[in-house]
Amino acid sequence: MCGSDLHYYRAENDGTPAESRCIGGHEPAGVVESLGPGVNGARLSVGQRVMVHHYSGCGTCMNCRSGWTQMCTSAPAKVYGKNAHGAHAQYMAVPAACVLPLPDELSFCAGAAIGCGTGTGWGALERLGEVGGLDLVVFGQGPVGLSTTMLATARGARVIAVDPSASRLEQASKFGAADTVNPDSVDPVEAIRELTAGAGAAAAVETSGATVAATAALDALANWGRLCAVGLGGTIAFDVRTFLSRQVTAMTSWSMSSVQQMACADFVARRNLPVDDLFSHHWSLDEAVPAYEEFDKQSAGKAAFVF
Template sequence: MRGIVFQGNCKVDVLNFDDPVPEYGEAVIEMKASGMCGTDLHYYRHGMAESLSMLGMRGRMESEQVIGGHEPCGVVAAVGPGVDPTTFRVGDRVMVFHYAGCSCCDHCRTGWTQLCDRGARIYGVLSHGGHANYMKVPVSSLVHLPQEVSFKGGAAIACGTGTAYGALLRLDISARDTLAVYGLGPVGLSTAQLAAAMGIEVIGIDINPSRVERSKAFGVTHGIDASKVDPVEEIHKLTGGKGVSCAVECAGGELPRAQAIRSTKVWGRVVLVAVGGNLTIDAMKDLIGKQRTLIGSFTFSEVGMKDCARFIADRGVEVDKLFTEEWRLEQAGEAYAHFNQQTSGKGVVVF
């Protein structure tokens, strides 16, 4: 089979690998769609090893040439011994939860495998991911894909859209809330789209005017171009001087993180999603004195991934609208060079 490998310095290779064979409790997935995530750009620009250090991730890569892609979706092509056919069988449509852990600690047992006490194995980072014809994983990492959701939609749920759903759950948000979403890339758009489907009024903020305009098709009621105006002031104008009740930060910069906090009213709730970077605030003025709650949200649980897919299927959320480009495996260099410009929407490798 063939697979995409991030080499750093904005270079990717498409290399040959042996076709995987499932062992006990494992399945081989024939890829149908593998999403391109913003986190991939760390690996694209800096290589795997350096990126792991930068992002504070622990664990050892299983080889020097690890296949990238941590938003995998496809069809079960083969199962190994010990797999109960009533759970997964050849032909099943599945998403891959892109972490594997010890399966025994409390975090793994409750579906939060990325928090495994012994360290999680991350597919597409430490172990081979979905940017290949086939992918081998334990069946415990598989989640059934509803028939109403496309393979591309499943790839989005496998990381970016699932992360947005997880952040909204952490906020314990409802239709009584108003929400500011900072950063209108794929995760921010997913946050807006899912929140709108929950009946929540959404304000979207970005420094890219085209992204602000596009966000209106994803349920954003008020779009704010933060390159031209102070978003905190604008949000207070829109909310009668009070601020929103909730904010999600998907931009990744120190400034938008602080702005997200300051956009909320007294007793406001803020969740930080973007990976990497820092936050500098006045603890008394920005948090304690306003009774605000600040939350960190790292992707989602395996159960949350299943619930997200079901929510999208039941509500008819058009998650496929996130994708603006489709690429073939052999177009890896062109695909990531284009993605690295950060001027378009979400890309996906299709098979």
């Protein structure tokens, strides 16, 4: 279960017509049950452990061929769990090109997380470029933010984690954050500058989707600093006069390519990173109603349907 699943869950509760709905879930991992006609049996086999890149495009345009099927230029991409049936069901049918090998060292829950939440953190770091040795601040310590903290630390960054929740900041420290900042207690921009000897952060990732966090992330950047925004819902705006002389860069990142998803899974497996520790709840499919009701509170960690 991913936070963005809640957008569709809440829309359905608002009276969205039944004919426009689909099965939710865009972070699948599991076992190949069967292969359709023409599927390359040399690459995929029944019983194989796999994860899914949850977008499907034409397969032939340059974006699709490079693994960015969500950016297909030939036709609107299918997004499983949004406009095509997703993974909150016993079975899921997807094109073979969407199916990726899951390293044996990883659990199905870890593979599912890498399919979006953890993979989104990886994609943001890829957009920022080399982060080893840099002061990097991560705004928001939900599942995506915690994943970013974990991955950035493993890639050599000194991570400063920002979140108003004390429990999430505690988890961020367990995942390697060098310092934590609670914006309800201190001015986050001033705190970040104090932690960086007045320079500011060389890089920032904004995962919360809150405009106030995005604004603080920009203000906390050092000269030549780079901000990558992945949280949905916020607005980033700035006065050119204020930022012109600081040479900052602001960018977005849309999850990750299928190539990056495999790279992230291999990295997590090789470094033995504790992605499973992101999960606070596990549910069965017949518990879907209470699962979504609990998840809608957004007061816990990541959740998964397991069967």
